[in-house]
Amino acid sequence: MTISAGTTSAVAPQTGAPPAHLRVREHTIEIVSDSGEGAQKCGQIFAAVSAKMGNGIWTVEIIPAEVQPPPRVPEGASGNRIRVGAGPVTNWGDQTDLVVAFNEQALLARHRVGALAPDAILLIEEMWATSQDPAIVAAWEAAMEELSTREYRIIPVPMQEQCLTLVENPRKGKNMFALGMLAYIYDRDMERIRDQIATAFRKKSEAVYDSNVSLVNLGYQWAQEHIGFRIDVPPAPIDTPLxxxxxxxxxxxxxxxxxxxxxxxxxxxxxxxxxxxxxxxxxxxxxxxxxxxxxxxxxxxxxxxxxxxxxxxxxxxxxxxxxxxxxxxxxxxxxxxxxxxxxxxxxxxxxxxxxxxxxxxxxxxxxxxxxxxxxxxxxxxxxxxxxxxxxxxxxxxxxxxxxxxxxxxxxxxxxxxxxxxxxxxxxxAAPIDLAPVGDSDLPYAWEEETGLSRRIVPGQPGGMFTLTGLSHDERSKVAYSSGIHQHSSAMRSRKLAVLQSVLTPPVVYGDEEGGDLLVVGWGSTKGAIEEAVDRVRADGLKVSSLHLRFLSPLEPGIKAILQRFTKVVAVEINYSDDPDAPYITEENRRRGQMAMLLRSSTLVDVDSWTRVPGEPLRPGSIVTAIRERVLSGGAA
Amino acid sequence: MLSDPRVAVALDALAQPIAEFRAAVEGALTQASGFLDAHHASPAIRASRAAFELGEFATGRIDAGRFATLFPPLGSGDPASLAMLDRAVQTLEAVNGEASDLFVTEVTEGRKLGATIDAALARAGQAFGAIVLAELIRAGRYDAATHDRLLDPAEFRTWNRAERRFAPPLVIVLRGADLHSGALTDFADGRAKLVLVVSGPCAPAPLARCITPGTFVMQTVDGAGLDQVASFDGPAIVAMVPEGCTTFTHDPRGGAEGWQRLSIGTNAVAPKAPIDGISVWQMAEDVRLLTDLARTPFSVPARDGTGTPAIGAEDAVDRVTQWLLGQTGLQDGA
Amino acid sequence: MSLSCELLHVIQRKGSDEPYGMDSYEGARARWCAGCGDHGILTAVQRLLAAEQLVPEQTVFVSGIGCSSRFPHYLKTYGFHGIHGRALPVSTGIKLHRPELSVFTVMGDGDCTSIGAAHWIHALRYNVDLTVMMLDNAIYGLTKKQTSPTTPQGTVSNTQPRGSYLPAMNPLSVSLGVTNASFVAQTAEWVPAHLYATLRAAYQHKGTSFVRILQRCPVFTPEIFASAVRDPSQIALLVHDDGVIVPEIEKIYKTQIHHDPRDLAAARHYAESDDRIHLGVFFRDPSRPRYEETRRTTPRTPTERNTRLEEEFDKYAV
CATH class of the missing domain: 3.40.50.970 (Thiamin diphosphate (ThDP)-binding fold, Pyr/PP domains)
Known part of the structure; x- marks a missing residue:
């Protein structure tokens, strides 16, 4: 997190010092709780309001595997992670800069999976430290011990105590209190927050709305009085409706x-x-x-x-x-x-x-x-x-x-x-080509050149044929001769070649002319890959990326593009053998799926870098992978 | 009279068949005008059309111009056919543009009920003709000699089975004096749905004679039960009658026997004076017909659950019949 | 779309109102073995189509895999010959969206009660208006004599050469146990008049009408119903005005039971009784809700859809 580096040092201590205003290009925020405490609602409202104010956002859910996991266990951590940017945000980013946690176990879970930036700000519900239950106090102390191994800035917050001043059951109110704190810290538009609460709870009563708004106000006030900093991620003006x-x-x-x-x-x-x-x-x-x-x-x-x-x-x-x-x-x-x-x-x-x-x-x-x-x-x-x-x-x-x-x-x-x-x-519009069929029309009137044919639909006079999963000829008659299967297979296959003929070659992100490394990706990794490419190009590396949308048929011209780069690596979220792992050789190495596909269709020696962490790829880890590929001799 | 609030109630109950008819017309219109455009359009226009159809995901990824050439437009593009198709499209556009007017009509002074319905449905018949014409042209099978009259207004009696199945529903506003059931029975076919909104002096059971085993027939005062009309897969004739008229529902789904299908709500008394051309005897006969139909056979005892006679115990029917006959001054069996 | 198809039908026939004959529905020449019960069923179906004057292009036969599933190929209607055990989901998809089409489903015993058992049970529960024929010859024929769920216990087959291990499944009692099932009947291919009458009643019933057709395979199970064929006293006809009544066979099949098809308990009793083969309508309840009706939506024009979609976008607007 180069951009937010220095955040912590700039945060003013909780004294009477004037609030520090930090201006950053982006910030990543998490709200985590036990399942059922509404952290996700808080995150969703915060994200929606940020988007409405003109910030780029990318939100991901933090989901436990069970519907109702036991309380206060790390596996039960549930919530949202929101990356807020001054410009468009295309992926979930690397690590979290600020966390609001409803208990220390949820926080611990995020710490243990390496989700938190080394200098992250942690706002944590403090009630557990003074619990009547010695086991809880012990767990709290152990957690604080573990967290103290990093440079985190920990801010205890009396969420329970504060919420009790307004509601009887704070379990249902902490999320709005947290929203209020975040609204203060990130200077969110309170009018929009109220609108968003109204939308989010539109199926509930007015009393629910009122209660939520007062909780938000309470959190805002508390933060104003007790937190000595604000973080400014400047919104960009929105020129198109979003x-x-x-x-x-x-x-x-x-x-x-x-x-x-x-x-x-x-x-x-x-x-x-x-x-x-x-x-x-x-x-x-x-x-x-x-x-x-x-x-x-x-x-x-x-x-x-x-x-x-x-x-x-x-x-x-x-x-x-x-x-x-x-x-x-x-x-x-x-x-x-x-x-x-x-x-x-x-x-x-x-x-x-x-x-x-x-x-x-x-x-x-x-x-x-x-x-x-x-x-x-x-x-x-x-x-x-x-x-x-x-x-x-x-x-x-x-x-x-x-x-x-x-x-x-x-x-x-x-x-x-x-x-x-x-x-x-x-x-x-209704499906194309539903004009009536003639006596000579057939269910598979394959055009020899393209394999294309017109579809016949029940109800159309003259189209009474029986479609079948058995191999068949143009009339859908079951094929008993070898030639028919050869021909019909060719007709079905040719359609893909025809589709490919109307596709246009994909566009290289970076340098169309070529370079040292081309990163190939597909699907949801685009934002993270391109952000990584931006970072290494800023450092002068000759790296570009190519993102494929059509995977069958593949877009045309890929081979030529691949050949313009010294090395090509497919970056994917699927499993591949690490080339340095025991027993792995050039021959038996199982590569990522796109790498296999590209190798077979282009005969280019496409390398594979993949991970299956159960979470999206982080731009930072792709940067590391790219550097290894470019700087090292490069594994095959 | 078109401002009668009951018209809105009736249209509301007919929303489903109205939507079906409109969707059919608009669907045909989209296809026909698409075909016209395709034949008139230059390759560049075809390409931009294809680009629209393929959507933004295809922008920069699919060459829309080449995509558009994969499928040459169907059918022949000869000028005569295209000119005819142009007329068909205009007809469909006109019908499509008529909004709810297409589904509401009024029996004005001096007109007859049957003629009014015919005139209203003829417009829809024209739309059917246009749809068929468009399909024939698209399939390259248009033959001027055989098909040139397809765009003419077509009276219901000339409609074929398919057209009758797709007949649009119609709400007809009229005076009770204009309600002659004979004019209605011609339209009880296919899935035609007629809802009459009746005002002024009205016979007690004018629709009794419309009852046939397969026709849904109903008289209602407040619109109760109208929701059953749209779901009935067959012809339906319904009258929203003034207060004081008989209310009944004849639903063919009820069973094989008349008494299983017919349920009478309130049974009105036939007036003692004629209403315009409708005689006292006619009105009494309507009431008697209805009562006869609802008569439970003696051999079937009333029981709970399924198969319960529609209007309860046998003696009640008899009593009502006797009473009605007494009121009209007619002898039993006359 | 269906509108223009229906309208065109009339143009196509040049306004002719000449009725369809049985030959109007003849497709390819049937390639079943000589003596196969399927031939008789095909004839009964053609007779039904002609009797009901079903418009060929508005009639769809859907089948799975097996000898019986070749059925659609031999008819001149629309047909969809799919995969093993899965004819019912395809039929459901067709009828759900094109209620104006008459949809028939043809399956074999293995197709329906083994690989397709889940779909069978759920189709009965959906109660979509389908005429479902289960052609039960108690054996896998096309794949050459393997045990099916309805194979009588002890029957020697290629997969169970020492005799089938399990008691045969009773498709009638299974069907009658499904919530919302609305029509369950049994008939036999060797009683053509009853077969026809039952299929007609099934077609006329609104809802999923499940008809088990007992059938002999001349190659692998020729003897399976032999004694019942020879001795009509082994068969009992369930008769009722709301079921089927076939006067012309009453002289041969003297055991007749007056059974009201609304009586589910009695239906289950007859389905499970071993003393005789019961033919007739076991259960029929036209009042059961039909899924295609329950799920019927009002069609929307493109303009309406887009107007409403704009409203949806408003909810997500920034």
Whole structure:
């Protein structure tokens, strides 16, 4: 955290000295508590208000694995982490500069995972230090001991005591008190905070609103009287209207904007919140969220609806994608348009249900037995999560294809503002090419050159054919001769080449002409990779990056781009063997998934740097990796 | 009379079929005008259109110009067909632009109920013609000799089965004196939904004669039960009658027997004086017909739960019948 | 979209109101073995389609995998021949969004009660208006004689050569145990008049009508119902005005039980009784809610959708 370095030393002691104003380009804040104490609400409101004031923000949730973990245990830490910037913020950053913690165990958890900057400011509920329970006091003292190994600045706060002056049950009030403290420290607009509280608690009574506002005021006053510093992250003026949401909400809205009429799903983390959002609003748009009996049925219902001429979507995460595999093969074989969203999480098996990973790429691409060509796209930002749905639908229908959209838990739960989309009613139009079929029309009238054919939908006179998952000819007659399977396979495959022919080469971030190192990424890592590239370029390194959106077919011209750089490394959140690890050789090393894909399609010696920490990559760790690659001889 | 608050109640109850009809018209319009644009448009315009359709994610990633050439527009672009399609689009735009006027009509002085309904539905018939025409042209199968009359207003009696299934719902405002059930039965087909908003002196059970086993027929005063109309998958005729008229619901989903389908709320008395051309005898006959239909067979005892006779115990019906007949001065069996 | 399709249907037929004959629904030549019960079922279905005058392009047959699942190929209607055990989710997807289409689902016993068992149970519960035919020959035929859940215990097969280990599953009592199931019937391929009448009742029922069709496989289970075929007294007909009544077979099948299909307890009793094979409608309740009705939404035009989406964006606006 170069930018905020020096923060701590500049913080005035809690004496009567005039408050110090720190002006920084960015600051990262966490609010952590036991689950159920509302830290996330506090974080969300703080982030929304900051965005409204014109700051760039990126919010991530800190989620425990259980719904109700026992209180005061490090594994129970729950809350939000908000990176606030003077300009746009594209990723969650490196380490946290200021924490509000409702108990010392939650704080300890963040300390232990290395989330906190060495000089972080820690505002901690102090009631535990004087607890009647000696075990709690002992735990507090041990925690303070452990925390004292760093240069943290610890500020005890009597949250409980203060909240008790206003409410009977402070467990429900500390979050608003904390919000008030943050509002003072970061000089947030109180009017906007009140508006945001009204929005956040719109389903509750007016008394709830009043009580929350008084708690915020109390926190603000307390901070004003007891905290001797303020931190100024100057907002940038907003010249375009913005919306702020997480990636799953963006996908839900994108699905509505793109004219989807059905979202068939089965509950699975971290994909489900798309369905939560759509369940809330979809019926107002004439849409239906169908919660099927299982992942397989969800795919089947979506395929049935699509076959019947509707625009259908199914949404899942890795384990669900595995279950849907056979149905996806059927959609590909029958050339039934289908959009599948896979919000990736850690795997294999149940893996890390709530945590980010990018390890479904190859399963998404090659998971269906037999040759099953289909399209895969990966949005890189929350904004792209919205817009990708429109493109995905159009491609699915034009090419009669399965289009998989790969996002991940980082995009799903990350919250950031983006320009409010300008809607187009063309996006909503009924599926293309539903004109009546003639007597000579066939269900797979493949155009020899392109493999494209027109779709026939039940109800169209003259189109009474039976689509089948068996190998078939143009009339959908089951193929009993070898030539038919060869030809129909070629037709299905050619569609991908045709799609690739209309794609444009990706743009290099940095130096198009080439350089010492090219970092290749895909999906949610874009912000962190580009920030890392910026930092090392500022130090004079000849490093650029390339971020891919189309993963099947790959965008054209990639080989030529890769060849302009001395070294190429794919940076991903999936597992790869460390080249220096025992037994690992150049030959047996298992590389990251994008690296494998690029190596096979370009024959360029693409190196792999990947991590599976169960959290988004930090720009700082990518910087370190880049330096190693450029400065060292470079592992293969 | 169109300002009658009951019109809004009726339109509200018909929201679903109205929305279905409008969505169909607007959908057809989008496709037809898209087709026209595609044929008239230069490659550059087609490219910018494709760029719009592909959305922002595709900006800078998909060459919209090349994408647009992947699928040449369907059908023939011959000038005669395109000119006809242009007319079809105009018709659809006009129908689409008429908002709720399309779904409300009024029997004005000197007009007949049947003619009024016909005139209102003919407009919708024109939209059907336009939709078919657009599809034929898009499929390259338009034949001027066979299809040139498709854009003419089309009376309901000329509608085919499909058109009748998609008939738009209609709210008709009229005086009780203009309510002749004979004019209505012609329209009880497909999924036609007619809601009459009646004011002024009115026969007690004017819709009794509209009852056939497959038609949903209802008389209501306050609009209660109107919500059942939209969900019924067949023809429905409903009258929102003035206070004092009989209220009843004949729902074909109730069962095979008349008494299972028919439930009578309040049973009114036939007036002793004629209402314009409607005689006392006619009005009494309506009431009697209704009572007969609701008659529970003696062999079926009343029981709880499913299969309960619609209007309760047998003797009650008899009593009402006797009383009604007494009121009209007619002998039993006359 | 469905509107223009329906309207076009009439143009296509040039205004002709000539009724559809059974031949109007004939697809490819059936390739089942000679003597296979599927042939008779296909004929009964064609007879039903003609009797109901179903418009071919508004009729969809969905199937899974197995001998019986070739069904759609042999009809001239729309067809979707999917994957093993999964015909019901596809059917649900079609009917949910195109309620105006008549949707039939054809499955075999392994297809429905083994690999597709979850979908079977849930489809009954959704109660979408589908006509579901489970062609039960108590064996996997296409893959050459493997034990299925309905194979009688002790039957020798290629996977259980010392006789199948488990008692056969009873698809009727399973179906009758599912909450919201609305139509459960059983018929037999060798009683064509009853087969036809049952399918017709199933089609006319609004909701998921589950029909188990007992069927002989001439190659692998030719003897399975042999004694019942030879001896009609082993069969009892469930008769009722609300079920099926087939007067022309009453002389042969003399055991008739008056059974009100609303009586679930009696239905379960007959489903579980071993003394005879019961044919007829076991249970029928047209008042059960249908999922496609429950979930019906008002269609919105693109303009309306975008107006409402703008309102959504307002909630997230900065």
């Amino acid at each position: 919306v702020v949401m997480n990636g799953n909400e963006a996908i839900g809205m994108g699905a509505i904007a793109a004219g989807f009429e059905l979202c068939a799903m089965y509950p699975i983390t971290p994909a489900t919140s798309v369905s939560h959002y759509l369940s809330e609003v979809f019926e107002r748009f004439g849409g239906v969220v169908h919660q099927a009996e299982d992942e397989i049925a969800a795919a089947g219902v979506a395929i049935g609806a699509s076959y019947a001429g509707k625009v259908a979507l199914t949404i899942t995460s890795g384990p669900g994608l595995a279950l849907k595999t056979e149905f996806l093969g059927l959609a590909i074989m029958t050339e039934t348009p289908l959009v599948v969203v896979d919000v990736q999480r850690g795997g294999p098996s149940t893996g890390l249900p709530t945590k980010v990973e990018q390890s479904d790429l190859l399963a998404a691409l090659f998971g269906q037995p037999g040759d099953a060509p289909h399209v895969i796209v990966a949005p890189a930002t929350i904004e792209e999560c919205f817009h990708v749905m429109i493109t995905a639908r159009r491609i699915a229908e034009t090419f009669r294809a399965v289009v998989m959209v790969l996002t991940d838990a980082n995009l799903a739960t990350g919250v950031a503002p983006y320009p409010r989309p300008t809607l187009d009613s063309q996006w909503q």
